[in-house]
Amino acid sequence: MTDLFSFEPFIVNALLAGVMLSIVAAGIGSLVLYQRLSFFGDAISHNALLGIALGLLFGIGSDFTIFMVALGAALLFFFLYEKKVAKSDTLLVIIAQAGLALGMIMVAAGGAGSGRLVGFLFGDILSVTKSDIYVVAGCSAALIILLKIIWNKMLLFAFDRETAEAEEGRRKMLLLNLLFILALAAFIAVAVKIVGVLLVTALLIIPAATARFFSRTPEAMVALAALLGALSVVGGVFVSWQFDFATAPSIVVTSAFLGFCGYLLKNR
Amino acid sequence: MKTMPKDTLIAVENMGKRFGEKVVLKDISFSIAKGEIVTILGPNGAGKSTLLKVLAGVVPPSVGEVVRAEGLKIGYLSQGSGRNDAVPMTVKRLLLLSGNKSESDMQKALKLLKIEGLINEDFHTLSGGQVQRALLCRCILRGPDLLILDEPTLNLDFEGRIDFYRLLARIKKIYGCAILIVSHDLHLVMSKSDKVLCLNHHICCQGKPESIQKHPSYAKLFPYAAAKGEQDVGVYMHHHNHKHPLCEGGGK
Incomplete structure (x- = not known):
């Protein structure tokens, strides 16, 4: 039992990074849910692997390349969608799978073995360093400020798109949406290192969806989602530490378990 | 132009x-x-x-x-407006979507629309008529x-x-x-x-x-409305010219 409470520094780092990300994820995830963009978030996060591969190939920081690729994937989707190439769900699957597949090939071409590939796919929260913490803290603060600026208008847009466009103008709403996509891409770039390409949207969606059961206002939902996200991180890290499970999947499963409990509590 | x-x-x-x-x-x-x-x-x-x-x-x-x-x-009330129930929303929060409004301004507008009792209600549980009024209330609060x-x-x-x-x-x-x-x-x-x-x-x-x-x-x-036009115009044009006994209690 002594194991349980003797926190190693890497556990502290993991918890800090995870909790900070949960707070940002609550705001971004709520907006993603409001706009019914869950699959969109998933599709662009799959492309993060391509970003990692490009970072390896060119020997530059993968945060930046992930951000650029995520943004590129998002813009590509909007371009194809506006051109009516296919329906949105079809396009999203194509973009997600093509990006993921291309990423896998290029990660191998970049000289990374399959062990590292697994790390990219499922994250490596236990290897978070002190400098990673600073990056996460800085990005989280910047994202929270950005979200605060666009929050009210984006809420109105999600609630009633035409009213938002009539009151604020179409051009301004387009700009705000672009800022939101930027925030989403930045979040994915930072979070992928910690929870991995495949699980990053879980961090965005599950706590927010659980919080929706009990919320009457958007702000209450964000607060509750942040709390649930943080609980999932703490619970997930604890479970993985105790039972020697992979950490990121443990966090996601804990989060889903909380969601299930939330559903039961709501419908009892 | x-x-x-x-x-x-x-x-x-x-x-x-x-x-x-x-x-x-x-x-x-x-x-x-x-x-x-x-x-x-x-x-x-x-x-x-x-x-x-x-x-x-x-x-x-x-x-x-x-x-x-x-x-x-411009205040715009579209036909399908305000029904995204993915966004949790109370009537009060809806009114605050148009920026910070004083409590008294809100009360005044709510009263005019006869929905002052709904301020803390969940928007998504309102009836069709109440939804219209809540949305209209938000519109007029923006001035x-x-x-x-x-x-x-x-x-x-x-x-x-x-x-x-x-x-x-x-x-x-x-x-x-x-x-x-x-x-x-x-x-x-x-x-x-x-x-x-x-x-x-x-x-x-x-x-x-x-x-x-x-x-x-x-x-x-x-065609139908125009044919009836003469009569129906009358409903609003001559309503002070004479009394309608059935409408005003004359039938009692």
Whole structure:
């Protein structure tokens, strides 16, 4: 039992990074849910692997390349969608799978073995360093400020798109949406290192969806989602530490378990 | 485009809108002045909602342009507005979506709309009529110069409709805004209008309500209503000339 409470520094780092990300994820995830963009978030996060591969190939920081690729994937989707190439769900699957597949090939071409590939796919929260913490803290603060600026208008847009466009103008709403996509891409770039390409949207969606059961206002939902996200991180890290499970999947499963409990509590 | 007269809030000249090959609006020219109530009539599929969307700035015109007075504030109530229940929302939070409003301003507007008891209600559990009022309340709290309302009485019964039009008249009186409204309630809404526009992809006729009902295009668009026209005009034109015994308790 002594194991349980003797926190190693890497556990502290993991918890800090995870909790900070949960707070940002609550705001971004709520907006993603409001706009019914869950699959969109998933599709662009799959492309993060391509970003990692490009970072390896060119020997530059993968945060930046992930951000650029995520943004590129998002813009590509909007371009194809506006051109009516296919329906949105079809396009999203194509973009997600093509990006993921291309990423896998290029990660191998970049000289990374399959062990590292697994790390990219499922994250490596236990290897978070002190400098990673600073990056996460800085990005989280910047994202929270950005979200605060666009929050009210984006809420109105999600609630009633035409009213938002009539009151604020179409051009301004387009700009705000672009800022939101930027925030989403930045979040994915930072979070992928910690929870991995495949699980990053879980961090965005599950706590927010659980919080929706009990919320009457958007702000209450964000607060509750942040709390649930943080609980999932703490619970997930604890479970993985105790039972020697992979950490990121443990966090996601804990989060889903909380969601299930939330559903039961709501419908009892 | 020419500069607008000082009192004009919004104007279009030879405006058109196409969706692909389909021409929805053609050669639309008209303007709305401060404090005017303008009614748009037209059969289903005539392009009424599209016209409102173009004026509200939700949809760009294909031809021509929409000229707005500088700093024009529009309140727009679309047909399908405010039903995304993915967003948790109370009536109070909805009102605050238009920026920070003082408690007393909110109470005043809620009272005018007779929904002061709903302030803490979950928006998504409101009835159709309450939804309209809550959304309209938010619109007027922003202090718009022009309210654009797309068939706001669609889901209301007859009594509800009359009530709603009375409410609009009060809103206009208190807030001084112009109102552009699409409605099928020909005679209910016409009597309160300064201007009526008959739309069937183009403007068939426009003018004062009295003159519109005698216009041949109006008769063509609404043969049934026009045939009854004389009588129904009477309902609003002569209501102070004599008493209706059945309506005023004479039948007791």
